Amino acid sequence: MAPLKLTPDIVSQADLTRLNRELDSLDDFFVSAKARPAGSPIAPPKLSRALEALAKENAVNLLDEKNRQTLADQLAAVYKEAPNFHISFAVEASPKSLERILVWMRQSVHPQLLLQVGLQPTIAAGCVLRTTNKVFDMSLRARLNSQTEYLAALIKESVDGR
């Protein structure tokens, strides 16, 4: 079985949980549809764009119970096994920007990588990435901290040259 391809709409474990709930509600719909008498009007649940895109990307027929079950299992596996990073930005991340970052991570690091996005205004700019065992401070604050000697030299030049 091919590994599940996650779409950029699916960012975090919360998204996976939501997709699982959607699949559950879809299952419930089909169970209730079977129980209803034929010809009675029913309204199918509205699927999210993320689930539709996921189903399309992975060629999953959501009308098929087995396919849904397989998808649910794969989502649970991803939830359990996929690397889950935490990334913080200085400002609220726009979906488009976040998608670019996520795409890069899934291409470069792991295809099923999940991100938990946070907000940390004190970092000024850039991001702070917390992986399983490490923290990668890629913020402007860290950059400034690493450049203290240069800053000190600049200030010293300014003071000496007065």
Place this chain on the structure above:
Amino acid sequence: MNTGGLILIVGSLAAAAAAFIWLAFKIQNGPPAKGRKELIADAAAEDVEHIFNDDFREELRNRGRLHFEKVINDNAVFLQQDLRNTTTQLNEYMRSEITRTLQEEFKKYEQSINDAKQLAMESIQKTVATIEQQRQFLEQQIKAQSTAQEERIVARFEAEMAGIFNHYIVKAIGNQIDLSDQLDFILGELEANKQAILEDIKHGAS
């Protein structure tokens, strides 16, 4: 005593002797109505009374008084001279003694002053040396403290500098920089740390 007086006295004595001799000679050749010795004694007494009469005695007394006064005056002059000489010598002696004593006392006083001065100088020199040592010690301490304080301030400034700039940047630009503006920077940083991230995933949860 002048020469006239002396001649008068000598003349008187010579006349008395001549009269005595004449009388003795006459008694030896005359009738011995009385005893010879008695006659001589009577004649001598009469001549003595005749020669040394009251005027003569008064004259002799006056002359003796004058002579005594003269001797007294002469001795008084000598005594006065001696007294003057003695007074002068005594003055000289007293002066020299007083001068010598004063000089000795002054020398002692000067010596005492010099000793006191020397002691004071030594004491002042010691005090100055001690003060100088204290000053140098204080100077070193102040320099060390100043340097340490300066180093502390610089170190603290350097430690806080990045934070200060960061705070300033956050305050200055805040939310003005959108994440899309930072994407190139973030992706560049991710790319730079890509290997480390992959290594971390490979090792899994620790």
